[in-house]
Amino acid sequence: MGLSNKFKDLESYSEVLSDGYQLLPFAFHKISPDKYIATNIVGEYLTVSRDTLKLLVNGTLLPSHPIYNDAKSKHFIMDRDSDTALDLLALKYRTKQHPISEFTGLHIFVVSLRCDYTCKYCQVSRKMEDVDKFDMSEETARKAVALAFESPSKSIKIEFQGGEPLLNFPIIKFIVSESLTLNIKENRVLQFVITSNLTFLSEEVLAFCKLHNIYISTSLDGPESIHNKNRPRPNKDGYQKTIDGIRAVQSELGKDRIAALMTTTSESLSNLEGIVDEYVQNDLHAIFLRPLSPYGFAIKTKQVEKYNVDKWSNFFKQGLEYIIKLNRAGYFLREQYTSIILTKILTPTDPKYVDLQSPSGIGISAVVYNYDGDVYASDEARMLKEMGDEKFKLGNVHTDDYIELFSSDILLDTLEESIAESAPMCSDCGLITYCGSDPVYHYATQGDVVGKKPLSFYCKKNTSIIEHIFELLEDPGSRKVLESWVL
Ligand code: SF4
Incomplete structure (x- = not known):
């Protein structure tokens, strides 16, 4: 009725x-x-x-x-x-x-919080001491793997993160083995990624990755001077170790098995072409131009306050123009954030990127199992926890089952509030279909999961990038390049 x-x-x-x-x-x-x-x-x-x-x-x-x-x-x-x-x-x-109906496909395992680097923008507040306290145990790993396979998603991607995950390589091997065993019955599309600074990339690690088709993701912030300044290692050899690692993966596993991303610090802003050239020199064909995230050491060292959204947007736009120029000259190099947005603009599919979804992808696209068994709604949510705020903790693998974790009030309430179509300003926005919502970011920066969009770095960043992409699509030469980046 x-x-x-x-x-x-x-x-x-x-x-x-x-x-x-x-x-x-x-x-x-x-x-x-x-x-x-x-x-x-x-x-x-x-x-x-x-x-x-x-x-x-x-x-x-x-x-x-x-x-x-x-x-x-x-x-x-x-x-x-x-x-x-x-x-x-x-x-x-x-x-x-x-994609919403497929539910969680990306399962992030923080296998160790220890790290050999002392990056000034580190978002997870790394530890170097106390192996027992900051490494994932077999018992925790076993329970987390079982939870990952309770997801209805046909594809399960397990990503190892840290700290530096290779500092706890035995548990990576254990998780891969457990997953493969479970998958004999489950028959999901199973994929593994290790996000590593490559310091501990041994022959054993490479052989294991080759055997199991494991992808490697690393950080390369630019030429030696910038990389080592942003990502210091006690021996000041972080850049060389990263480059050696990239080359070893390329030659042992294949060029498509490694991807790198960069984080923009104030030092990066005036070194744009040098940063992009570094990717070309190392035969990398994708770059992710990322601003700093407001978590962990990036807050403690005040790195996030060193540039505003306008400066970052200019950097991004200039970067995009330079990358397009390289493509037009014959070197294929894709900017990843642009690729995600282009896929939303030019195809009927959604690439399921956590920060560009409505409702947000927290929990329903990606979930994090922390070294101690705590389960977080996103990578940023566990970064927030390392700063002492457990707002987006869904529970713990030792005390909560799948239903309790994924229908927890904190997850369902946040997802409801993250529907951009009903958020102030977003509901009238002509870019909403290509944007999304980021409740953890807005909570961290404004104390409110919906966020005040006129004051939001996220909103200004996305507005500026999407407008720029539309301008570039008007130019036939740029459009041809951009079309080749669609995922
Ligand atoms: S650009 Fe801003 S107002 Fe528009 S949908 Fe994104 S966050 Fe909302």
């Missing part, structure tokens, strides 16, 4: 359709004085002038207008010929949202 009252009868819709067209849900965003992008819930977009946008919104766009058919085929409007428009829109929306 309640439901049927929500809809008008069929005729009232037919009247609208027999007289011009009906608008379907969309929003718009100004990207330059006379250029707007209109976007809809399935990620389709139209680039239009202000006058055209007015015609479209006022219902006065004529069928002879150059964008009329585009607006119709991309589900911004429907007219009396659009028999299947709503069904198609619903189908595309289901496809876009499908």
